[in-house]
Amino acid sequence: MSKVKAPASTKRSLCPISSTLDIIGDKWTLLILRDMLFMQKRQFGDFLKSPEKIATNILTNRLSKLTEIGLIEKHAYQNNPPRYEYHLTQAGRSLKPVLFEIMQWGIENVDSVYKPKAETLARVKSA
Numbered sequence: 256m257s258k259v260k261a262p263a264s265t266k267r268s269l270c271p272i273s274s275t276l277d278i279i280g281d282k283w284t285l286l287i288l289r290d291m292l293f294m295q296k297r298q299f300g301d302f303l304k305s306p307e308k309i310a311t312n313i314l315t316n317r318l319s320k321l322t323e324i325g326l327i328e329k330h331a332y333q334n335n336p337p338r339y340e341y342h343l344t345q346a347g348r349s350l351k352p353v354l355f356e357i358m359q360w361g362i363e364n365v366d367s368v369y370k371p372k373a374e375t376l377a378r379v380k381s382a
Contacts (some may be wrong), residue, residue: 279350288311293354299339326343
């Protein structure tokens, strides 16, 4: 598996946690990855329908960043007008257990969040 390309300008230290946060540590990046991993969202308009209401300029920026570093790939599915789908790379898919654990932590420790049923969690984990 090829390594993701961490932007040199954002690298703060050699710590693996710090370096990983430099790549995926903002809210919008994590929510896009969540949508791709657990909700199978692939198209620009699909991401805009998420309840968090990401702005189009932020979505464009994060999709470009995720493509540049190698967590997703951009594929044209229509030429006129140009339309694209985004697909996780192997490195992107490898984040699934990480995001699942973040979700699980939120369910167990954060007040006033959606508490899915056990069978829903099992389905999401195995998807």
